[in-house]
Amino acid sequence: MTQQEITDAVMALSLEEKQAFILETLPGLAKDAMEDKTFLMQLLPVFLGIVQESGLDLAQLMPLLGSMPMAGSK
DSSP, X not given: OOHHHHHHHHHTSOHHHHHHHHHHHHHHHHHHHTTSTTHHXXXXXXXXXXXXXXXXXXXXXXXXXXXXXXXTOO
């Protein structure tokens, strides 16, 4: 299957199926992709753009981020 065929198939999913797909696949995809440390610098602007387009103020995320346990911090 080509990347375009995968993209087309995912875009054809219902909203609920897209949400489930993202939640189920993103952790594994991100783990693999993060092996290239420069990838985060490509991903972060995309993620921030998604958050801004949603209408959520980035400042609203700061308390949430502060309350989340971070891996490796004890």
